[in-house]
Amino acid sequence: MDRSAPPRRVTIVDVARHANVSTTTVSKVLRNAYGASPAMHQKVRKAIAELGYRPHAAARGMRGQTYTIGVMLPDIRNPFFADILDGVNEQLTDTEYQVLLGRGYNGEAAEERVTDTMLDHQMDGVILIAPVSSRARLDHIAATVPMVVVGRHARSAAYDSVADNDTAGAALVVEHLAGLGHRRIAHIEHHETDRDRLAEMPNAIRAQGYRQAMHAHGLADEVDIASTTYTQQGGYLGARQLLARPVRPTAIFAGADIVAMGAIQAIAEAGLSVPDDISVAGYDNTMFAAFDPISLTTVDQAGRQIGANAAQLLVSRIVDRGRRSTQVTLSPTLVVRRTTAAPREE
Amino acid sequence: MDRSAPPRRVTIVDVARHANVSTTTVSKVLRNAYGASPAMHQKVRKAIAELGYRPHAAARGMRGQTYTIGVMLPDIRNPFFADILDGVNEQLTDTEYQVLLGRGYNGEAAEERVTDTMLDHQMDGVILIAPVSSRARLDHIAATVPMVVVGRHARSAAYDSVADNDTAGAALVVEHLAGLGHRRIAHIEHHETDRDRLAEMPNAIRAQGYRQAMHAHGLADEVDIASTTYTQQGGYLGARQLLARPVRPTAIFAGADIVAMGAIQAIAEAGLSVPDDISVAGYDNTMFAAFDPISLTTVDQAGRQIGANAAQLLVSRIVDRGRRSTQVTLSPTLVVRRTTAAPREE
DNA sequence: GTGAAAGCGCTAACAC
DNA sequence: GTGTTAGCGCTTTCAC
Numbered sequence: 130m131d132r133s134a135p136p137r138r139v140t141i142v143d144v145a146r147h148a149n150v151s152t153t154t155v156s157k158v159l160r161n162a163y164g165a166s167p168a169m170h171q172k173v174r175k176a177i178a179e180l181g182y183r184p185h186a187a188a189r190g191m192r193g194q195t196y197t198i199g200v201m202l203p204d205i206r207n208p209f210f211a212d213i214l215d216g217v218n219e220q221l222t223d224t225e226y227q228v229l230l231g232r233g234y235n236g237e238a239a240e241e242r243v244t245d246t247m248l249d250h251q252m253d254g255v256i257l258i259a260p261v262s263s264r265a266r267l268d269h270i271a272a273t274v275p276m277v278v279v280g281r282h283a284r285s286a287a288y289d290s291v292a293d294n295d296t297a298g299a300a301l302v303v304e305h306l307a308g309l310g311h312r313r314i315a316h317i318e319h320h321e322t323d324r325d326r327l328a329e330m331p332n333a334i335r336a337q338g339y340r341q342a343m344h345a346h347g348l349a350d351e352v353d354i355a356s357t358t359y360t361q362q363g364g365y366l367g368a369r370q371l372l373a374r375p376v377r378p379t380a381i382f383a384g385a386d387i388v389a390m391g392a393i394q395a396i397a398e399a400g401l402s403v404p405d406d407i408s409v410a411g412y413d414n415t416m417f418a419a420f421d422p423i424s425l426t427t428v429d430q431a432g433r434q435i436g437a438n439a440a441q442l443l444v445s446r447i448v449d450r451g452r453r454s455t456q457v458t459l460s461p462t463l464v465v466r467r468t469t470a471a472p473r474e475e
Numbered sequence: 476m477d478r479s480a481p482p483r484r485v486t487i488v489d490v491a492r493h494a495n496v497s498t499t500t501v502s503k504v505l506r507n508a509y510g511a512s513p514a515m516h517q518k519v520r521k522a523i524a525e526l527g528y529r530p531h532a533a534a535r536g537m538r539g540q541t542y543t544i545g546v547m548l549p550d551i552r553n554p555f556f557a558d559i560l561d562g563v564n565e566q567l568t569d570t571e572y573q574v575l576l577g578r579g580y581n582g583e584a585a586e587e588r589v590t591d592t593m594l595d596h597q598m599d600g601v602i603l604i605a606p607v608s609s610r611a612r613l614d615h616i617a618a619t620v621p622m623v624v625v626g627r628h629a630r631s632a633a634y635d636s637v638a639d640n641d642t643a644g645a646a647l648v649v650e651h652l653a654g655l656g657h658r659r660i661a662h663i664e665h666h667e668t669d670r671d672r673l674a675e676m677p678n679a680i681r682a683q684g685y686r687q688a689m690h691a692h693g694l695a696d697e698v699d700i701a702s703t704t705y706t707q708q709g710g711y712l713g714a715r716q717l718l719a720r721p722v723r724p725t726a727i728f729a730g731a732d733i734v735a736m737g738a739i740q741a742i743a744e745a746g747l748s749v750p751d752d753i754s755v756a757g758y759d760n761t762m763f764a765a766f767d768p769i770s771l772t773t774v775d776q777a778g779r780q781i782g783a784n785a786a787q788l789l790v791s792r793i794v795d796r797g798r799r800s801t802q803v804t805l806s807p808t809l810v811v812r813r814t815t816a817a818p819r820e821e
Numbered sequence: 822g823t824g825a826a827a828g829c830g831c832t833a834a835c836a837c
Numbered sequence: 838g839t840g841t842t843a844g845c846g847c848t849t850t851c852a853c
Contacts, residue, residue, distance in 0.1 A: 136618065140846055151824040156848055164822060186595035187541070188846035190533030191829040197592060199575075205560065206762065211551045214578070227592040229545075230576035232560070246543060246573040249532035250596055272482065361762060394767040416552065416707060421740040422768055486830055497840040502832055510838060534830035537845040 139182045148176035159184055160193070190251030197227045198443060199247035199255040203235045207359075207387055209413040209432050210258055213279060216436025217256065224444065226253070237262050244270055254443045257281075264325050275446040277439045282329045284456060289442040291435050291457045295331045298428040298461035299338030299382070300345070302410045305426070305463055306380045307346045309471045311408065314343065314351060315378035317367035317388050319359040332359060335384050335412065359384055364391025372399050379407060379472040386411035386418045389425055393468070404470035414464050424467035431459055485528045494522035505530055506539070536597030543573045544789060545593035545601040549581045553705075553733055555759040555778055556604055559625060562782025563602060570790065572599070583608050590616055600789045603627075610671050621792040623785045628675045630802060635788040637781050637803045641677045644774040644807035645684030645728070646691075648756045651772070651809055652726045653692045655817045657754065660689065660697060661724035663713035663734050665705040678705060681730050681758065705730055710737025718745050725753060725818040732757035732764045735771055739814070750816035760810050770813035777805055 141159075145152040150169060157165040158173040165173075176182070186195040200217060202210045218228060229252070231243035240262045247255050254275040260267065264283075270276055271287035278290040306314045316339045319332035327333045336354060343352045355370040357363035364383055371378055372395065383389035389411030396407055403409050411418055414429035438457050446452065487505075491498040496515060503511040504519040511519075522528070532541045546563060548556045564574060575598070577589035586608045593601050600621040606613065610629075616622055617633035624636040652660045662685045665678035673679045682700060689698045701716040703709035710729055717724055718741065729735035735757030742753055749755050757764055760775035784803050792798065 138846090141848095142846080152847080153824055153849085154822090157823095160848085162848095166822060169822080183591060183595060185597070185846055186592070187533045187536035187597040188829095189848080191537065191831090191846080192848040194848095195533070195596070197596065205551060205557045206554055208552050214551065218578070227588065228577070229592065229596075230578070231574070232564070232576070242573065245529060246532070246575065249529060250541070250543065250575075251531070251533040361766075390766055397767045417763065420707075420736055421743045484830090487832095488830080498831080499833085499840060499842095500838090503839095506832085508832095512838060515838080531830055534845095535832075537830080537847090538832040540832095 138185065139180045141182075141184070143180055144173065144176045144182050147180055148172045187250075194253045194447075195251050196225045197229055197250070197252045198440075199229055199231060199244075199250075199252040200258065201231045201233045201240065201243055201247070201255065201260065202258045203233045203240075203261070204360075205232060207385070207413070208415040208417065209386070209430065212415075212432025213258060213436035213439070216433035216438075217440040218436075219433065220437040220440035221444075226444065233257075233260060235261055237266070241266065248273055254447050256439050256443055259331065261326065261330070263323075275443055275450060277443045277446070279435060279439050280331050282331070282334060286454050289439075289446060289455045289457075291438045291442065291459070292331065293430045293435065293459050293461050295334040295461075296338035296341065298412060298430070299335045300342040301428060301461065301463040302382045302412070302426075303339060303342035303346060303348075305465065306382065306408060306410065306469060307348065309380075309408070309469060311380040311472050312348055312351055313353070313376065313378040314348065314380045314382060315353040315355065315371045316382045316384070317355045317357060317364060317371070317392060318384050319363065319388075320356040332384055339382060353378060357388075359388055361387050361391040361394075364388035364393075365395045366391070368392035368395035369399075372396070372401070377407070380469070381407060381409050383409060383411050386413045386415045386425060386427055388412075389427070389468070390417065390423075393423070393425075403468050405473060408469040408472070410469055418464070418466070426466045426469040427464050428461045429464050430461050434459060484531065485526045487528070487530070489526055490519065490522045490528050493526055494518045533596075540599045540793075541597050542571045543575055543596070543598045544786075545575055545577060545590075545596075545598040546604065547577045547579045547586065547589055547593070547601065547606065548604045549579045549586075549607070551578060553731070553759070554761040554763065555732070555776065558761075558778025559604060559782035559785070562779035562784075563786040564782075565779065566783040566786035567790075572790065579603075579606060581607055583612070587612065594619055600793050602785050602789055605677065607672065607676070609669075621789055621796060623789045623792070625781060625785050626677050628677070628680060632800050635785075635792060635801045635803075637784045637788065637805070638677065639776045639781065639805050639807050641680040641807075642684035642687065644758060644776070645681045646688040647774055647807065647809040648728045648758070648772075649685060649688035649692060649694075651811065652728065652754060652756065652815060653694065655726075655754070655815065657726040657818050658694055658697050659699070659722065659724040660694065660726045660728060661699040661701065661717045662728045662730070663701045663703060663710055663717070663738060664730050665709065665734075666702040678730055685728060699724060703734075705734055707733050707737040707740075710734035710739075711741045712737070714738035714741035715745075718742070718747070723753070726815070727753060727755050729755060729757050732759045732761045732771060732773055734758075735773070735814070736763065736769075739769070739771075749814050751819065754815040754818070756815055764810070764812070772812045772815040773810050774807045775810050776807050780805060 233240040259280040355367035411427040418425035579586040701713035757773040764771035
């Protein structure tokens with residue numbers, strides 16, 4: 130068995146020969162380009178089927194399109210991103226575009242590596258989900274390839290963006306908790322110092338929305354933020370900080386469901402119960418929020434829809450790179466479950 | 476602003492000119508190939524840095540390697556796969572290999588599409604995680620590109636595989652539950668009919684291991700399997716089936732943590748409690764199993780290690796495509812938490 | 822409407 | 838040890 134010499138791939142030349150046409154014609158049929166008669170189309174399609182031909186994306190990339198879209202996601206463990214991906218794929222079904230994924234690990238260096246890889250593979254477009262990269266870097270990518278940014282409130286002429294209204298989402302949570310009678314409503318945020326990101330990243334905007342909403346409800350003095358990260362570990366540590374306050378909060382608004390999971394764990398370890406001692410709300414309405422033993426009150430972001438919008442914008446930009454950039458903002462809704470309740474009488 | 480004409484990419488010719496050497500020399504330096512003096516190396520590296528040159532993977536793919544590895548995973552929502560990916564990435568850090576991901580959706584058609592895409596992009600190797608594709612299809616891929624299969628007990632001369640000993644894992648669970656005094660131990664499996672997959676897929680082997688272990692503990696008459704899927708929904712439906720039995724099981728061994736989640740939900744909805752009324756055990760030791768309010772007894776598969784092994788095997792096969800195939804089997808361990816306890820006295 | 826031929830960026834074979 | 842050159846599979850002028 131000669132495994133060292135893989136069978137030669139069927140090429141466009143083979144198809145052309147088999148169909149008795151030129152490679153040009155085959156290429157035109159492949160791309161549905163102008164200048165091939167129906168008869169030619171049929172002949173070529175037949176030859177393609179008979180030979181089991183597949184165009185070679187790497188070779189295509191050297192001249193034209195690869196029909197491949199790259200999606201960068203920061204964290205494969207957050208099920209919310211899976212919802213977005215579902216939307217992307219749904220939108221791309223029945224198109225000729227394929228999707229390949231890359232992980233950004235919430236770090237600029239890793240994001241640069243993976244986006245570079247996508248560019249090196251000559252992808253036709255990229256969707257970046259909640260990227261932490263600098264604006265300059267985003268502009269650089271967008272200058273090279275059609276790009277859509279998801280979940281970051283960016284307003285750039287060079288690329289489109291799709292985001293949820295995080296200010297409104299944070300307000301929904303605070304309103305709900307305040308309405309239940311809570312005053313000491315604390316927040317766990319994903320720490321942010323970079324100027325641009327403070328203005329654009331959802332975590333920063335949720336934190337800002339929290340502050341605003343607290344003010345709006347006359348609770349400005351009660352603002353209390355634990356600054357960690359959007360991870361389970363971050364939620365755990367953040368809640369421990371908050372529980373150690375001289376006066377404990379009666380409710381915690383975690384910036385993401387996964388953060389709420391960590392917070393709930395810390396609360397349980399402290400011998401307190403949810404929601405009797407402390408109410409907890411999350412953000413994202415992931416499948417785990419819906420999971421009965423948890424039943425987390427949370428904000429629903431309609432990830433599928435976000436993803437579908439992103440894919441649609443990207444494809445339209447691939448078709449027309451010159452068109453003006455679009456910003457889509459979707460509205461979140463609150464899903465009340467069993468982790469929030471009126472505070473205990475004191 | 477002329478966004479329709481992205482700036483021309485820096486090519487190997489630019490680097491060669493800038494460094495006053497030939498493109499061959501640049502290419503050699505890039506690949507650390509034999510035949511370039513240290514002085515040349517330095518000159519070329521300097522030019523590369525100054526011009527910000529990056530080799531074009533698509534172009535490289537037409538002649539040599541792309542230094543890109545494709546990983547196909549069936550389900551992005553199962554956090555166990557994230558553990559495997561971490562292992563892959565860890566192993567590949569400090570190598571020149573980049574990783575791109577594709578989703579297989581647990582379906583043959585989707586797996587074919589995404590693996591084809593990887594081949595079209597001329598990836599240097601692929602890692603398939605728990606693929607459901609036919610053996611013929613796996614052989615076909617392996618004939619084209621170095622490949623490692625993870626989590627499927629395949630013995631092929633054409634590719635390597637890394638799997639956990641699922642028979643042993645299932646036995647650990649049954650042993651644990653029987654040791655607690657359970658007799659009516661039911662199992663929720665991922666339904667399988669295909670012959671090859673029955674022999675190779677972890678779900679099928681876990682179910683078979685369950686049967687064997689029940690026999691070994693003199694509980695052959697108590698074997699009771701609900702056949703659904705490895706999803707939260709599957710766990711929910713499976714548990715509902717089991718709860719409707721004339722005589723209810725006192726313990727449920729779910730084939731995956733995510734299945735256990737659904738089962739726990741069904742049990743809660745039925746007004747029963749875990750573990751007082753029913754013990755539940757999972758498989759995979761995902762982060763959600765460790766999550767305190769759940770605290771699921773489960774089997775730990777050491778996903779990181781699985782991934783690291785897979786990546787290492789793949790790279791070694793890229794280097795030597797002719798070498799004999801290897802099968803790595805890792806041993807699982809049981810993690811006892813709070814969802815399992817002795818059955819209630821009757 | 823169709824085909825011949827150039828060339829995308831790179832690597833490999835070969836000459837020097 | 839270094840450079841010249843052919844050619845990977847495809848798309849794109851540009852003749853016809």
